[in-house]
Amino acid sequence: MNSSKWYLNSVFYQIYPQSFQDSNGDGIGDLEGIIYRLDYLKSLGIDAIWLNPIYPSPFKDAGYDVADYKNIAPRYGDLNTFDRLIKEAHKRGIKVLMDLVFNHTSNEHPWFKQSQKMERNRYSKWYVWCSPFEPINLGTGSWAMWVSERYESYYHQFTFYQPDLNFGFPNLAREDGNSYDDPDLKALREELKGVVRFWLDRGVDGFRADAMEALVIEAGKKGIHGNTARFWSEIRQVIDSYKDKAFIAEGFHHTEDIARCKFNGCFFIPQTWRLLAPDPPQRKREPSPVKFFSPQGGDLTWFVEEYLKEYKEAIEQDAIINMISGSHDMPRMSWICQKDEIIKAYFAMLLTYPTAPFIYYGDEIGMQYWVNLPSREGASFRTGSRTPMQWNGKKNAGFSSAESSRLYFPVNKDYPVRNVEIQESSPTSILNTVKGLIKLRKENPSSGAFGNIRHLHLKKGDKSYIYSRYGQGDAFLIALNPSDTSRKIRLKLTGEEEEFKGAKYLVPEISSQKVPKIAVEKEISLWLPSNFFAVYRIS
Ligand code: GLC
Ligand code: CA
Numbered sequence: 001m002n003s004s005k006w007y008l009n010s011v012f013y014q015i016y017p018q019s020f021q022d023s024n025g026d027g028i029g030d031l032e033g034i035i036y037r038l039d040y041l042k043s044l045g046i047d048a049i050w051l052n053p054i055y056p057s058p059f060k061d062a063g064y065d066v067a068d069y070k071n072i073a074p075r076y077g078d079l080n081t082f083d084r085l086i087k088e089a090h091k092r093g094i095k096v097l098m099d100l101v102f103n104h105t106s107n108e109h110p111w112f113k114q115s116q117k118m119e120r121n122r123y124s125k126w127y128v129w130c131s132p133f134e135p136i137n138l139g140t141g142s143w144a145m146w147v148s149e150r151y152e153s154y155y156h157q158f159t160f161y162q163p164d165l166n167f168g169f170p171n172l173a174r175e176d177g178n179s180y181d182d183p184d185l186k187a188l189r190e191e192l193k194g195v196v197r198f199w200l201d202r203g204v205d206g207f208r209a210d211a212m213e214a215l216v217i218e219a220g221k222k223g224i225h226g227n228t229a230r231f232w233s234e235i236r237q238v239i240d241s242y243k244d245k246a247f248i249a250e251g252f253h254h255t256e257d258i259a260r261c262k263f264n265g266c267f268f269i270p271q272t273w274r275l276l277a278p279d280p281p282q283r284k285r286e287p288s289p290v291k292f293f294s295p296q297g298g299d300l301t302w303f304v305e306e307y308l309k310e311y312k313e314a315i316e317q318d319a320i321i322n323m324i325s326g327s328h329d330m331p332r333m334s335w336i337c338q339k340d341e342i343i344k345a346y347f348a349m350l351l352t353y354p355t356a357p358f359i360y361y362g363d364e365i366g367m368q369y370w371v372n373l374p375s376r377e378g379a380s381f382r383t384g385s386r387t388p389m390q391w392n393g394k395k396n397a398g399f400s401s402a403e404s405s406r407l408y409f410p411v412n413k414d415y416p417v418r419n420v421e422i423q424e425s426s427p428t429s430i431l432n433t434v435k436g437l438i439k440l441r442k443e444n445p446s447s448g449a450f451g452n453i454r455h456l457h458l459k460k461g462d463k464s465y466i467y468s469r470y471g472q473g474d475a476f477l478i479a480l481n482p483s484d485t486s487r488k489i490r491l492k493l494t495g496e497e498e499e500f501k502g503a504k505y506l507v508p509e510i511s512s513q514k515v516p517k518i519a520v521e522k523e524i525s526l527w528l529p530s531n532f533f534a535v536y537r538i539s
Contacts, residue, residue: 006095007206007246007264008320009449010047011351011438012358016328017054017076018062018408019388020361022400028408029388029399031077031085038092040420044364044431045438048095048246050208052328054082055101058108060161061378062328062386064099064210065106069195079202086203095205097246100235102192103211104162112163116148120176125184127163128155128172136171138217157214159378165192167215168227180227189231193238200239206246207239212261213251224257232261248322255313255321265320265356268307272324275303276333276346291336293346295531297463297483304458304465311354320449323350326360332369332385337482340366341531344433344512345482348533351437352447352469352478362389364434365423368412376409387412392421428512436510440535445472447535454499456491464489464528468538470499475538477506481528491524499538506536 021033031054041049053063054076063073072082089096105112114123129152130136135143141157141164148154154163165188168180177184196207212232216225232249239245248265249258258266276293290298310321325347326333337343343366350357370384379386387409391398397415400407412418423429441447447469456477457466463483469476477499481487493500506518511534518524520538 005264005318006047006244007248008315008318008356010095010356011045011441012097012322012356013041013044013046013049014052014324014327014358014360015049016052016361016386018052019386019399021389021391022402025401026075027400027402027406028075030075031072031081035081035085035088038088038094041094042092043435045435045442046094046359048097048205049089050097050248050358051099053099053101053210058106058161059377060106061159063377064101064158065104065108065162066101067106067108068110069192070198083202090203095246096203097206097208097248098199098204099210100196100207101210102165102231103214104156104158104164107161107163115163116150116154118149118151122184122187124150125174125176125178125182126166126188128166128169129153130155130172136219138169138171138219140217157211157217161378164214167231169216170218170227180230189234193235196235196238200242200245205244206248208248208250209235209263210250212249212263213257224260229257229260232263236262255310255317255319258314258319259317263319265322266314267322267324267327267358268310268355269324269327269329271303271306272326273330276326276336277331278336292463292465293333293342293482294336295338295342295482295484297481297485299461300465301458301460304455308354308453315450320356322358323353323355324358324360325350325363326385327358328360328386329382330385331381332360332367333363334366335369335371337366339531340430341512342482343430345480345531345533347430347434347437348478348510348512348535349465349480351434351441352476352535354449354451354453354469356449359434360385362387364431365390365418365420366430367418368414370412373409383409390415390419392419393417433510433512437535440509444474444476446470446474447476452498454497457489463487466491466526468497468499470538475499475503476509477536477538479526479528479532479534479536481530481532484530486527486529486532489526489528491526493520493522493524495522503538505539507539508534509537510535 018029020029021037023032055066056068056073057063111123115127132145132153143153145153213224215228249263290296292298292300373383375383388399388411393416397411423431451469452471454468464481466479503520508515
């Protein structure tokens with residue numbers, strides 16, 4: 001474990017560029033807008049930003065359909081603006097991560113246009129092709145039939161507009177060769193490495209790897225495919241030839257796999273989804289179980305167990321698990337939490353937990369999920385989490401000077417009462433709570449990625465959770481009771497707990513309601529009002 005690596009112990013902020021800040025009045029966010037808001041990000045206290053894809057694209061999946069890996073979509077700016085963004089961010093001590101979308105390209109990418117041609121060329125094997133008469137069932141994804149010039153169908157795991165690149169699909173043995181070591185496939189990988197170098201040379205601080213486990217699918221096989229791991233390890237080598245760069249995976253897998261692929265971090269997505277989001281009504285599934293961070297309250301033991309298991313394995317491998325407040329792919333947490341006080345309780349956990357957390361833009365002011373907002377650019381049920389950032393109570397919430405009807409997405413209707421400006425001036429707002437928690441995390445190492453954690457109160461079916469963080473010169477007790485029911489919890493100490501040695505008081509540092517300081521004795525009585533969190537210093 002090497003805790004000196006910045007990305008293992010940073011607070012990240014995810015920017016969905018379409019919706020953050022429009023600088024030229026065309027109704028869509030852009031890089032110049034992000035530069036304009038860097039001071040805000042600095043004031044929040046975050047260490048790094050991750051940008052969703054900003055490459056040229058026909059935007060059939062909001063930019064996750066890349067048409068040119070080495071340029072900037074004109075709607076966001078150009079390479080000069082990008083270079084300035086890097087420079088301005090670095091000036092403020094903020095690092096910048098880009099999205100690497102390598103599982104697929106856009107069907108308008110010049111490589112694909114060549115690949116689908118009848119006559120064989122350099123690109124013919126770069127995508128996954130098979131005979132339309134015997135499409136192979138890979139158990140996931142689909143084959144686009146009858147649409148190419150060559151007499152074959154192409155494989156796409158996501159939309160029809162996103163043909164998969166070929167990293168050696170073993171089920172698709174072809175006479176003309178299709179193995180990982182095939183020279184044409186090697187050429188593709190060299191090209192992709194060139195993409196990584198291109199951005200690192202411009203000064204980016206690392207990447208978030210999109211859909212990392214999707215690269216190679218073999219029918220009947222689960223988990224990360226060997227070829228997928230080989231490819232990511234090759235990319236890691238390129239990244240390692242630069243100094244101190246982050247490589248974080250989006251995936252739905254376990255720590256073992258992160259290690260095989262040589263990532264430094266991995267989002268904890270399925271669990272965060274179960275924790276913070278209902279199944280959207282558009283996806284008719286079983287009703288979700290009651291959630292811990294909701295007025296009804298619910299069980300948290302499963303999350304804590306699964307999280308800490310992965311966390312422990314990860315740090316042994318010089319990696320971290322990234323907890324998130326949300327993302328562009330899931331409904332916003334405000335939908336489950338329902339109350340601002342409960343949102344604060346989640347942030348209290350996120351920002352005092354052993355993780356390198358990601359905050360999704362707008363969650364820090366509790367932006368709402370807009371149910372059934374019409375979809376655009378392939379957003380579908382994700383649309384409602386992608387509305388413009390609410391900066392102030394002025395036109396379009398300060399996001400854009402365009403006519404409201406020309407905005408990329410409409411501004412949520414609550415913007416006059418829910419925006420950055422209002423929350424900056426209210427000491428108890430979600431925004432100021434988040435700022436306070438980030439500051440505490442920065443100033444007290446035990447509350448960050450590598451401090452010890454002990455559960456003081458964690459029970460199946462219980463609606464509250466109390467834990468301590470300690471061991472690096474400071475110690476804290478964090479009490480969470482998001483539910484609508486207040487409760488009194490008695491903690492019995494054995495006298496062996498390191499964090500309580502010589503301690504006299506629990507002194508409240510940040511809490512959702514004013515609470516008194518508490519004397520530390522063999523038995524501590526904690527009163528947890530409803531919708532509550534408190535961070536106490538053990539001193
Ligand atoms: C990832 C992205 C998602 C995108 C998909 C295909 O899951 O987060 O937004 O649709 O990959 O690229
Ligand atoms: Ca714009």
